[in-house]
Amino acid sequence: MPKSKKKKLRKRPNELTDASDQLQVGMPAKDSIREVVTFVSPQKTRYKILKTTERDAYDSVETQRRKSGPKS
Amino acid sequence: MPDPRKTTTTKRLPLTGAAAKASLTPLRVGMPALDSIQKTMKFAPKAGGPTYQIMRTTETDSYEQTPAAVRLTRLLRTAGAPASAVLAAAVAAKPPKGDNFAGSDRKAAKLSKATGALEKFNDLQDLIASFTPESKMIKHKPPIKTVPTSGRVKEEERNVSVAAFLYAASREADNDFHLIVGRGRTLSPEMFMTMEVSGLPPKGSAAFADLNSARSAFKKFFGAKVPGMTYDFYDPPIPVKIEGSPFFDMTHATGSRPGPQSLKSRMPTIWEVHPLTSIKLG
Numbered sequence: 001m002p003k004s005k006k007k008k009l010r011k012r013p014n015e016l017t018d019a020s021d022q023l024q025v026g027m028p029a030k031d032s033i034r035e036v037v038t039f040v041s042p043q044k045t046r047y048k049i050l051k052t053t054e055r056d057a058y059d060s061v062e063t064q065r066r067k068s069g070p071k072s
Numbered sequence: 073m074p075d076p077r078k079t080t081t082t083k084r085l086p087l088t089g090a091a092a093k094a095s096l097t098p099l100r101v102g103m104p105a106l107d108s109i110q111k112t113m114k115f116a117p118k119a120g121g122p123t124y125q126i127m128r129t130t131e132t133d134s135y136e137q138t139p140a141a142v143r144l145t146r147l148l149r150t151a152g153a154p155a156s157a158v159l160a161a162a163v164a165a166k167p168p169k170g171d172n173f174a175g176s177d178r179k180a181a182k183l184s185k186a187t188g189a190l191e192k193f194n195d196l197q198d199l200i201a202s203f204t205p206e207s208k209m210i211k212h213k214p215p216i217k218t219v220p221t222s223g224r225v226k227e228e229e230r231n232v233s234v235a236a237f238l239y240a241a242s243r244e245a246d247n248d249f250h251l252i253v254g255r256g257r258t259l260s261p262e263m264f265m266t267m268e269v270s271g272l273p274p275k276g277s278a279a280f281a282d283l284n285s286a287r288s289a290f291k292k293f294f295g296a297k298v299p300g301m302t303y304d305f306y307d308p309p310i311p312v313k314i315e316g317s318p319f320f321d322m323t324h325a326t327g328s329r330p331g332p333q334s335l336k337s338r339m340p341t342i343w344e345v346h347p348l349t350s351i352k353l354g
Contacts (some may be wrong), residue, residue: 022340029336031329047137057107057148 028052077101086110087130088156094125096307101257102239102264104129104305104334110163115297115306117354125299127305130163131240131332135324138245140165140301165301168247169289173271175246177323179220180226182248183273185282185349186317188230196236196255197263203227203343209320216322218325230318232345237309238353239264240332241299247271249290249299251348252335253312262338266321266330267314270347286316293353303332312353319346 022030032052039047073211077099085106097103108129110255115124130148132141144162147154154162168174173183183312193199204227209216216225240252248271254264269290270283293297323328331339 023263023338025338029329029331029333029339031327031336058151059149 028054079112082106085111086160087153088159090156092125092127096125100307101262102237102254102305102309102335103127103307104131104240104303104332108334109305110159110302113297113346115208117293117295125307125309127306127307128163128300129303129332129334130159131303131330131334132242132301133244133250133328133330134333135328135330136147136245136301138165138301141245144302153253163300163302167243167300168245168327171176171247171272173247173273175244175248176220177218177276178216179320181319182268182270182280183277184317184345185279185347186224186229186231187277190231190233190315193232193234195259196234196253196265197259199232199234200263200341200343201320202232203318205342206320206325206342209322210325216320218323222322224317225320228318228320231349232318233313233315233350234345235311235313238306238312239309240303240305240335241298242303242332243301245301247349248346249287250303250330251312252303252331252339253314253345254309254335254338264331264335264339265341265344266339267316267345267348268319269351279347279349283347286348286351289351290348290353305332305334310353312351314345314348314352315350316345316348319344321346 028050032054034053035051037049039049068069078097080099081097083095085092087107088111093114098106104127108131109127113126115126129267130144134190147159147162159167204347212225216222236253237256238251239254242250244250249269251267251269252264253267272283272287273280321344326340329342
């Protein structure tokens with residue numbers, strides 16, 4: 001049996017949502033979305049993962065740097 | 073079963089631990105995040121008329137880089153709760169002096185009234201649907217520049233009126249008041265957009281009389297409770313009838329867009345009504 005090709009589909013933020021998507025309940029602000037990844041669950045349900053710039057407001061800049069790791 | 077959006081109430085302001093002047097319904101359409109409310113004020117614009125609660129928040133447009141806005145952002149990112157007095161001082165930063173427009177981007181367009189006949193809308197959704205799509209405006213021919221001399225393009229040569237509700241407002245560094253105007257609370261989907269009570273052009277300008285009239289009406293309605301640097305939210309939202317000229321905010325076509333964090337996800341456009349040439353509140 002051939003190996004299934006696992007592929008993450010990435011889209012630019014501009015391609016990810018039309019106006020109707022954006023107004024769905026629970027969507028993030030359009031200008032916070034930095035990347036969209038298509039995700040297929042083990043149950044074969046397709047989702048869009050919207051990777052955003054949003055974080056907990058009380059997170060300090062230092063905490064964020066630590067979380068994202070050292071920069072080269 | 074009662075709707076929890078209407079029945080969930082609280083008086084506690086988690087940002088400061090203080091109590092609100094009256095109960096808040098934090099799940100109601102158009103409310104700010106509870107932890108962004110610095111204080112509340114009762115507001116009765118007309119004797120015997122409707123009363124409102126003003127929620128003064130720590131929310132600003134995320135691209136604001138004034139020293140006061142940066143100071144407030146830093147304060148909110150410190151570990152633990154900021155001292156109430158320090159927070160109050162940061163939110164109450166002094167507004168710009170006077171009433172003259174102090175910005176530069178697309179100044180010619182922002183300070184002009186369009187030439188088109190007045191188009192009337194009864195639903196904000198219809199007004200938003202009438203705007204030329206952003207993708208076309210961004211690739212406009214000729215390109216829309218952000219220099220001060222950038223005037224209105226043909227898609228902006230319209231005048232519109234709409235009846236809606238004022239959910240939030242703030243005063244920007246360029247002396248414009250940003251109004252976050254939305255549909256009625258019972259209408260779905262929720263939808264908001266920015267409308268601006270402009271800073272004033274020079275007195276000899278053709279648009280001066282209309283812009284001055286709208287600004288005076290706005291300031292008179294709020295009196296001492298006119299919004300400051302951070303967004304004030306209104307509970308219930310204030311009925312508003314506006315007239316003005318649509319404007320495409322090319323400056324924010326990329327990067328952060330205008331609006332308070334709590335409502336931005338339901339602001340589908342960077343089209344604005346800017347400037348307002350008439351406003352009737354309450």
